[in-house]
Amino acid sequence: MGNESKTESKTEKSISSDFVHLPTRGMMQTLIHLLKCNIGTGLLGLPLAMKNAGLLVGPFSLLAIGILTVHCMVILLNCAQHLSQRLQKTFVNYGEAMMYSLETCPNAWLRTHSVWGRYTVSFLLIITQLGFCSVYFMFMADNLQQMVEEVHVTSKTCEPRKILVLTPNVDIRFYMLTILPFLILLVFIQNLRVLSIFSTLANITTLGSMALIFQYIMQEIPDPRNLPLMASWKTFLLFFGTAIFTFEGVGMVLPLKNQMKHPQQFSFVLYWGMSLVIVLYICLGTLGYMKFGSNTQASITLNLPNCWLYQLVKLMYSIGIFFTYALQFHVPAEIIIPFVISQVSESWALFADLSVRTALVCLTCVSAILIPRLDLVISLVGSVSSSALALIIPPFLELITFYPEDMNCITIVKDIMISILGLLGCVFGTYQALYELSQPINHSVANSTGVYA
Numbered sequence: 001m002g003n004e005s006k007t008e009s010k011t012e013k014s015i016s017s018d019f020v021h022l023p024t025r026g027m028m029q030t031l032i033h034l035l036k037c038n039i040g041t042g043l044l045g046l047p048l049a050m051k052n053a054g055l056l057v058g059p060f061s062l063l064a065i066g067i068l069t070v071h072c073m074v075i076l077l078n079c080a081q082h083l084s085q086r087l088q089k090t091f092v093n094y095g096e097a098m099m100y101s102l103e104t105c106p107n108a109w110l111r112t113h114s115v116w117g118r119y120t121v122s123f124l125l126i127i128t129q130l131g132f133c134s135v136y137f138m139f140m141a142d143n144l145q146q147m148v149e150e151v152h153v154t155s156k157t158c159e160p161r162k163i164l165v166l167t168p169n170v171d172i173r174f175y176m177l178t179i180l181p182f183l184i185l186l187v188f189i190q191n192l193r194v195l196s197i198f199s200t201l202a203n204i205t206t207l208g209s210m211a212l213i214f215q216y217i218m219q220e221i222p223d224p225r226n227l228p229l230m231a232s233w234k235t236f237l238l239f240f241g242t243a244i245f246t247f248e249g250v251g252m253v254l255p256l257k258n259q260m261k262h263p264q265q266f267s268f269v270l271y272w273g274m275s276l277v278i279v280l281y282i283c284l285g286t287l288g289y290m291k292f293g294s295n296t297q298a299s300i301t302l303n304l305p306n307c308w309l310y311q312l313v314k315l316m317y318s319i320g321i322f323f324t325y326a327l328q329f330h331v332p333a334e335i336i337i338p339f340v341i342s343q344v345s346e347s348w349a350l351f352a353d354l355s356v357r358t359a360l361v362c363l364t365c366v367s368a369i370l371i372p373r374l375d376l377v378i379s380l381v382g383s384v385s386s387s388a389l390a391l392i393i394p395p396f397l398e399l400i401t402f403y404p405e406d407m408n409c410i411t412i413v414k415d416i417m418i419s420i421l422g423l424l425g426c427v428f429g430t431y432q433a434l435y436e437l438s439q440p441i442n443h444s445v446a447n448s449t450g451v452y453a
Contacts, residue, residue, distance in 0.1 A: 027269050030260050034273040036203060037249030037256075039210075039280070040132065041139045041321060042242065044299040045378050046281055047288025049242040051296045055289065056229035057236070059282050062243050066278035068418060069247045072394035073270060075415075079394075079401045080254055091258045094251055094389075095121040098397060105400040121393065124385045125251055126332040130364055131381030132248065136325045137183075137368035138377065141175040143301055143314040148175075150306050159305055173369045179322075180365045186326050187333070187357045198323035205320035209313045213300060214284070216310070217291040224290045237432035238379045240425045245382030246281060250390045251331075298375035333357060376433050383429030391422025 050058035080092045083100045092100065095118035102114035149169055231239075257266040289296055292303045301317060304310035337356050341349045371377055395415035399407070 026261065027265055030256055030266065030269050031273050032203075033252075033256055033259075034249060034269065035277065036199070037252045038247060038274070038277045039206065040246075040248050040324065041135050041299070042246035042248060042378060042382075043281065043284060044139075044301055044317075045242050045375060046246060046285030047292065047296045047300050047303075048298055048375055049239045050285040050289035051294070052231055052235035052242070053239040054230035054236075055224060055227045055286070057231070058239065058289070059286050061236075061239065062282055062285060063278060065240070065243045066247070066274070066281065068421075069244075069250065069390050070270070070274045070278075072390055072418065073250060073253045073274070074267070075394040075398045076250075077253060077257060077266070077270075079397050082401060091254075093254055094125075095119075097254075097401075098393065101397055101401045104404065106404065110400075121389070122335055124388050124393075126335055128251075128381065128385040128389060129328050129331045130360065130367075131377070131385060132328045133325055133361075133364040134367040135374065135378055135381065136321050136328070137176055137179065137365055138372060138374045139299060139321055140179055140318050141172050141368070141372075142299060142374060143318045144175045144179070145170070145172055146302060147311050147314055150311075153306060154311055155307050157307060159307070172372050176365055176368050176372075180361065183322070183325055183365075184358055184361050186322070187329050187361055188354060189326065199327055202320040202323040202327070205316040209301075209317040209320070212310070212313045213304070214287075216304065217284075217287045217300070221287070221290050222293065227290065227293060234432055237383075237425075237429045238376070238436070241379030241382035241387075241429040241433055242375070243382070244386045244390055244425070245378050247277075247386070247390055250386075298373075298378075329357075329360070332360065336360070371437060373437060376437050380430065380433040380437070383426050383433055387422050387426040387429070392419050392426065395419045395422075 046062070049062075052058075053061055076094065076097070079101065080094075080097045083097055084090065084092045087100060098117035098121050099114050102110045102117045105111060253266075253270065257263050260266055260269075284300070288300045288303075292300075295303065297303050301314045304313060333356070337353055340352050340356050344352045368377075395418040399412065399415050403412075
């Protein structure tokens, strides 16, 4: 048990340092990495999230969730720094912070089972990252299907789409299976320097396509007075899951700080970076919903005009997501694979490594095939695991870390309220997402790419 714990601890430290692919010594490099960690597929689903919340409630709720998430990031940083000083360690990652806090808490049962705190965080990280990868499968398949099936009617003039319910020529699952072997080959690449090149390519394609998306949605916005200011509470629960899902970088704030030349400057970088992220989220979500209204799709790329320019946008963003898949996959792979390899002989190590990588990619593909609803899977992953990592665990961590040192009553109440809010969002958001998934798919509202022409 002791050797297993040491191996896992070593693995987690490796993840924390290696996942930031190049040394981030300055403030600007750290800011770029922070932005990269928080800008993914969830961003493109925010217009639909605004539709689920309402034109007035959506932006304010997204701002509130953003502020709470940043506050929880700061809590996590403070707890890790306090534990590092107490234990005289140079760096404490998320899982270790949870374990060390439980080791010194007043409850004897929690002290005895403190190692499960690290296991829980590791499990949630695995679920979250594999959930991201499953969403990436659906996103790429959705956009690939739309590009392929509309290639014969793609024009040079970029006119707004008109609704027309169509039956797709090829099932969306076929496109997922087409992508599968290429992703398997991609995750076989374990050299982090090569992955850093993919990261740069993903940044370039994402930035270019995002600029073109903003350029389009800011033109000829319809009168927004016909849009509801507040949606029903049931769809608001789906909004909560999507909003939490978009803040993908909660687990990366500790390694990002550790990589800085002057870690004490990270708070400044965090506040500026996350302020830019929140403004970007609110602007894209609100403008996208105002532009497309009730026709807003699971990903805003599916609403773009059927012309060569915006087909290129979908292709660019899909390429960026394809390369980002390997980066997100790196975290669960480096948690699971060392444990599996430790159970086999050295001659079988390489085979075990490649087999686990293949199995995990196939698992994300099967998940996408079984639940081909991009909007609901985003909400489900956000409600189940992202809410726990972002809103539930950090306040709880602050309570058990600082409670023996006479915490302020206001801080105690604040932490309890944030954890309860996160727990309620987790439970009810998960229930609503699962309920919607259990309903028959209406092809006119599902994220099928065949609903537009």
